[in-house]
Amino acid sequence: xxxxxxxxxxxxxxxxxxxxxxxxxxxxxxxxxxxxxxxxxxxxxxxxxxxxxxxxxxxxxxxxxxxxx
Numbered sequence: 001x002x003x004x005x006x007x008x009x010x011x012x013x014x015x016x017x018x019x020x021x022x023x024x025x026x027x028x029x030x031x032x033x034x035x036x037x038x039x040x041x042x043x044x045x046x047x048x049x050x051x052x053x054x055x056x057x058x059x060x061x062x063x064x065x066x067x068x069x
Contacts, residue, residue: 002050004030004040014038016051 002016007027018032022044030038030047040047 002054016054022047
């Protein structure tokens with residue numbers, strides 16, 4: 001999960017596993033695999049950074065839960 005900010009400054013948490021693509025038009029739009037779109041204040045690069053950090057934190061937990069090392 002990654003925290004983002006809508007244009008009206010409300011925080012929103014997005015499931016990073018459902019992000020299909022992110023585009024700048026010039027606002028940043030996150031499109032999910034469920035067909036939803038969210039316009040946010042963060043840049044495309046910031047969304048990528050947060051998604052990668054989420055994966056780095058989540059991967060060891062997934063491996064542990066699956067019985068891996």
